[in-house]
Amino acid sequence: MTQTLAIFLDAYRDLNSRKLFWLALAVSFLAVAICGAVGIDETGVQVLWFDIDSQFVNTTFIPAATFYKLIFQNLGINIWLTWLAAILALISTASVVPELIASGSIDMMLSKPISRGRLFLTRWVTGLFFAGFQALVFVTASFLVIGIRGGVWEPELFVAVPTVVVFFSYLYCFCALMGVLTRSTVASLLLTLVFWLVLYGLQSLEQFANRGRIASQMEIVAIEAAIEMRLSKNADADVDRLRADLERERDSSRRWQQLYWPSFALVTALPKTNETTEWLERYLVQKASFRRPPDEESTLNFFGSKRVKRREFQQAVFDDAEARKGAPWSIGTSLAFEAVMLGGCVWLFRRRDF
Numbered sequence: 001m002t003q004t005l006a007i008f009l010d011a012y013r014d015l016n017s018r019k020l021f022w023l024a025l026a027v028s029f030l031a032v033a034i035c036g037a038v039g040i041d042e043t044g045v046q047v048l049w050f051d052i053d054s055q056f057v058n059t060t061f062i063p064a065a066t067f068y069k070l071i072f073q074n075l076g077i078n079i080w081l082t083w084l085a086a087i088l089a090l091i092s093t094a095s096v097v098p099e100l101i102a103s104g105s106i107d108m109m110l111s112k113p114i115s116r117g118r119l120f121l122t123r124w125v126t127g128l129f130f131a132g133f134q135a136l137v138f139v140t141a142s143f144l145v146i147g148i149r150g151g152v153w154e155p156e157l158f159v160a161v162p163t164v165v166v167f168f169s170y171l172y173c174f175c176a177l178m179g180v181l182t183r184s185t186v187a188s189l190l191l192t193l194v195f196w197l198v199l200y201g202l203q204s205l206e207q208f209a210n211r212g213r214i215a216s217q218m219e220i221v222a223i224e225a226a227i228e229m230r231l232s233k234n235a236d237a238d239v240d241r242l243r244a245d246l247e248r249e250r251d252s253s254r255r256w257q258q259l260y261w262p263s264f265a266l267v268t269a270l271p272k273t274n275e276t277t278e279w280l281e282r283y284l285v286q287k288a289s290f291r292r293p294p295d296e297e298s299t300l301n302f303f304g305s306k307r308v309k310r311r312e313f314q315q316a317v318f319d320d321a322e323a324r325k326g327a328p329w330s331i332g333t334s335l336a337f338e339a340v341m342l343g344g345c346v347w348l349f350r351r352r353d354f
Helices: 002-016 019-037 064-093 096-100 105-110 116-150 155-182 185-232 236-269 273-287 310-324 327-351
Strands: 038-040 044-047 050-053
Touching: 019 038, 019 064, 019 116, 038 064, 064 116, 064 155, 064 185, 064 273, 096 116, 096 155, 096 185, 116 155, 116 327, 155 185, 155 273, 155 327, 185 236, 185 273, 185 310, 236 327, 273 310, 273 327
Parallel strands: none
Antiparallel strands: 038 044, 044 050
16 A cells, blocks of 8 residues: 555656646636636626626526526536546646656566556556546635625535546546557547547437437427327318328438437447536536526427427437436446456556566
8 A cells, every 4th residue: 555655646746747737727727717707796797897787697687696607517517627627637647658658667666566457557546636636626616606706505516526537537548548559648649639539429429319319209299299189170181281291200200210329329338428527517407506508489490390399309308318318327338438448458557568
């Protein structure tokens, strides 16, 4: 245990000495400070000492607590924690494994009374600690801003810290595997970014197909209800037209199903970066009274649905995600894939002749 702690502290001091560590920390504080400098009252918005009158952005339409929660949700989670901070963390930690197995460094490490597997995992956990510390700082500062400026204290926000660490671990595990294989910081970083983009594309395809599938099913139900209503009124001409629409929509539904299920199976087997952060947002909607996507009364025309209301569609998508894409699917299956990658890393590290 003493040797493990010493290696962990050594790796942490190495990361801590890098300017990028403190740059990411400073940017986190700056982002939260900017959000805290923005205020809202019954007349509009204040930015420092400037007042901006607004008919729609004021406490009459948006309570102060909701205003700051929206900022944390849209900027903090969707932009900073899951994109910018993750990229900075990858850049900072991508060299941990390649530098470990570099000539000279690995010789000194292997001379210590510690197994290769424990040596590798200790260095790997150090990288996760870097990402977790950055997330903790940002979430703590956001928690204080929402509490002081918004008047609501939401300890559920801190669920974002382990969630972001898990999200980052998907990418960092792949980066470590590439580091063992290539021994190059640049190559492992670039390959990890490509892997991330591939994951994002596949998950976006699955989400698009799922939305199309749900919209088509809702359209079928709406047409069937319209047919029943017309039959009760003996409007035979309208019924024939609706039946033709129903057959076309059933064909469309089958095509959506054919696209959705293969993409769903593929995404299930891979780490789910998008779904992990979306699970976090759904959790905050339920536990911390975050706002869901805005409800609209307009019809849903994007997927060819003429009878489905956008508000009903958004509710159906949310309910479907809650029912089928909870933490066991979004995070559990991703961690299973990560365990395989991490096992491969340890196996290669133990067998390779340095």
